[in-house]
Amino acid sequence: MERCIASLPLKKTNAKRNVKMPTIRIGHEVLPIELKINKRARRIILKVDAVARVVKVTSPGKSYQKEALAFVQERKIWIAERLLEGPELHPFVPGAVIPVNGVKHMIAHLPGKRIGVRVQPAAGRNPAVITVGGDEAFVARKVTDWLRQQAREKLTSETDAYCKALGKRRRKVSVRDSRTRWGSCSSDGSLCYSWRLILAPPSVLSYVAAHEVSHLIHLDHSPKFWAVVDSIFENRKAAERWLKTKGSSLYGYGAGDRA
Numbered sequence: 001m002e003r004c005i006a007s008l009p010l011k012k013t014n015a016k017r018n019v020k021m022p023t024i025r026i027g028h029e030v031l032p033i034e035l036k037i038n039k040r041a042r043r044i045i046l047k048v049d050a051v052a053r054v055v056k057v058t059s060p061g062k063s064y065q066k067e068a069l070a071f072v073q074e075r076k077i078w079i080a081e082r083l084l085e086g087p088e089l090h091p092f093v094p095g096a097v098i099p100v101n102g103v104k105h106m107i108a109h110l111p112g113k114r115i116g117v118r119v120q121p122a123a124g125r126n127p128a129v130i131t132v133g134g135d136e137a138f139v140a141r142k143v144t145d146w147l148r149q150q151a152r153e154k155l156t157s158e159t160d161a162y163c164k165a166l167g168k169r170r171r172k173v174s175v176r177d178s179r180t181r182w183g184s185c186s187s188d189g190s191l192c193y194s195w196r197l198i199l200a201p202p203s204v205l206s207y208v209a210a211h212e213v214s215h216l217i218h219l220d221h222s223p224k225f226w227a228v229v230d231s232i233f234e235n236r237k238a239a240e241r242w243l244k245t246k247g248s249s250l251y252g253y254g255a256g257d258r259a
């Protein structure tokens with residue numbers, strides 16, 4: 001979901017080299033700014049990736065960075081409008097309800113308590129609760145760290161189950177916040193996943209693990225590869241459909257807390 005608006009005629013400035021353009025605040029959200037250089041660019045080009053929540057600005061060289069940064073600041077309203085095209089935001093704040101491994105969890109904050117993160121399972125009509133202690137400013141960070149940990153554990157156990165089913169050995173399993181793919185498998189047998197899969201239905205997380213583990217046999221998307229996936233995972237079409245139609249919603253979680 002990238003849009004291009006800008007076209008600012010170039011005017012070379014004597015900007016210092018390596019001018020940093022790390023972030024821009026739009027409303028409550030702090031977005032990273034990615035500065036790209038394309039020597040063939042004839043204008044400064046501004047793009048907003050509303051899904052990944054990143055502002056990208058391309059200029060022909062480092063000497064245009066100051067001008068490019070000023071252009072980003074000038075276009076704040078346009079950037080805010082583009083961001084509305086992205087996923088609905090669900091910041092990790094007290095009172096928010098988030099799905100964790102298919103179960104709704106409410107975030108609660110207990111100031112003054114040095115408890116880190118404590119999780120109470122659902123009981124009767126009461127939802128599961130993630131209680132975070134300490135300063136409210138760190139609630140989002142602590143919830144994110146806890147979710148990453150949950151994702152790592154769940155994805156590791158799913159990966160191991162599928163490795164066992166296929167009789168394959170794996171190397172490292174890691175989780176990241178990749179904005180381009182849900183999982184990857186390298187030729188050395190290491191697997192990497194998006195931690196956000198813990199916010200998806202469990203069958204979707206499981207499918208991504210089955211898919212990546214199948215790459216330990218075929219590092220391509222050939223019919224042979226799909227036959228391996230289908231031998232260990234039922235109804236991959238439904239999981240693929242979910243990722244295609246709802247997957248980008250996962251990028252809205254916690255957004256706005258990233259600084």
Ligand SMILES: [Zn+2]
Nearest residue numbers: 211215220221
């Ligand atoms: Zn694949």
